[in-house]
Amino acid sequence: MAHIRKAEGFVDWLDQRLAVKKLMNVLMIEYWIPKQINFLWAMGVILTVLFTILFVTGLLLVMYYKPDTALAFDSVNKTIMQEVEYGWLWRHMHGVAASVIFLIIYIHMLTGIYYGSYKRGREMIWLSGMLLFVVFSAEAFSGYMLPWGQMSYWAAQVITNLFGGVPFIGDALVVWIRGDYAVSDPTLTRFFMLHVCLLPIVIIMIIVFHFYSLRIPHVNNEIAEELDFDIEAEKYKNGDTKGSKVIPFWPAFLSKDFMYISLFMIFFFYLVSFKFSFAMDPINFDPADSLKTPAHIYPEWYFLWSYEVLRGFFFDINLGFVKIPAFDIGLTAFGIAQIIFFLLPWLDRSEVVKPAHARGKFFIWFWVLLLDLIVLTVYGKLPPTGVNAWVGFVSSIVFLLLLLVILPLITKAEQKEFEQGGAK
16 A cells, blocks of 8 residues: 655645646656647647537536427527527537537648658557547537427438448338437437437547557657657756757647637637527528428538538449449448548558658649548539539549549559669
8 A cells, every 4th residue: 555644735635645646747747749840730639628618518508408309499499599598608609619620620630631640650540530530420410410400300311311221221220220210209319319428428438549549659740750759858858948859748738739729719709609600500490390391401511521422423323234323322432431531541652751742742632632622512512403413523533533543643653752762
């Protein structure tokens, strides 16, 4: 048993029983971050803040929400918005945070791609981050159903129908997910359970693993310099803070993050107070009606690019001996789009770890990919008719080719040049 002495203060009392000082050393004080980074490295901390906002405001909202198709709409739009003191504020904060968190996720994800932070020992960081993206997507979709407005109902109808494309068990799977033959009260109850119970627990577990996975290969830097963190940390601890290429997570790095968080929160509360409508579809302020289909069904903006890949293939393919329906082609492309970024560390065949602007053809590939994602997002909200349908088809094909064909080709060529340069 550890020797317990008279405590010199509350922190010392805790330290004797829980070793809080050692824990702080491991998690913060001796967790080393490269100096050569920019504001884009603050996105991870901002995501943590946004998730905390979602969690806290979600707890406040769930106190008054009724997971019942007869009561859900009024519990949100009347009870919470009109009767509960500051209920409107909690809903606006929750809705805006749910939307903005995907903006930050995409910035975080594209930063990782641009600086090559998904390879050379950092594969688990990338995979856990992508897993977080998928689970956050499921969390967002389940939350989108809860107000039980028109778009909530019809989005659930469309998305659950997709599982009908699974071979052999599709029809049974749709019924199992819905809890009924149609989207109804059991469906709402199931998605409520997912949104407030199961998925938040899963997200917290993956966040812990994501942070843990950062500890082994350490954080990348904007020039992709390979550092010996042990040597650089010793320099810092011995007083050579200027010569060392790393700083401790606390207080040096996190104090800068506090500045970025403060600036972000100004932007966030501006949206909450004055521009919250962008996160709330006006169609969703009409109660769910299974007999009245909206003129145009579409998901929230952060799902539009993958939704456009789904519907981009709008015609059947006849191979003579077999006819492949457009739905099956679109569903296959949609499935590939959901998993393709998981494979990025292996689709990139080059060992070169440099920022995109130092990688020639990869730099062009990156910006073409970003432009294509923007086009898919814009056209995902437009009716798929006339020219719109063909733009969606071409941009969907380009997206798949960029990741499945062009990326392996240009990075394989880059690797060949790297090996020849090393040989010389």
